[in-house]
Amino acid sequence: GRYYTVYYFSESRIPLADIRRGIRYVNCREAEEQYADSLYGIVGLLRDLQDQFKKLNQTNHPVMVSGEDGTCKEQAVNYLYIQSPQRDRPLAIVDCSMLNERAWSYLMDHHNSPLAQSGYTLFIKNVDTLTGERRKQLLANLLAMDVRQRNRLIFSCVCRRGEPVTRAGMEFVEGLGCLTLWL
16 A cells, blocks of 8 residues: 655666767866967967957857858857856857757757856857758747856857858847857
8 A cells, every 4th residue: 555666777878979969068278278279379360359359248148250161260259258257167169060960959958958057158159050940949949948148158150251140140140139240
């Protein structure tokens, strides 16, 4: 006449690299090293953008970094992160061009996903490589989970010459009220 609860544990070997493919975390020191070793860091190409970076870091609005392929958008984001008040918290980098099905599912649904964290800087790069359906799903999750209230959001997209932001990037600019930085 008694009820009992039984727990059964079994070891599971799921390759984390496959689940988190395209998702990585860096700290301020690692971001500084990556920036210092880049063309921007060596030549000091971001000096002309110092005022823009200061203005962007004075607010917690999401940011869309855009530019042609090869404009080192990730290094600009590293610099923005290094100079930000959130530099003592992790920078989570989600490369949309590298996400497979398992990594996408992890990003959208897992309790350890970067989207579920608080106090992070989330850099979601190459949003223009996502399908229209995935862009809508990502935008809906960002809004439903109040991710921008708990984290700093930075996006990137690759544009053609003379194009300030791609159509895919504009979905995030308009949907989240992103400020833009064109390189």
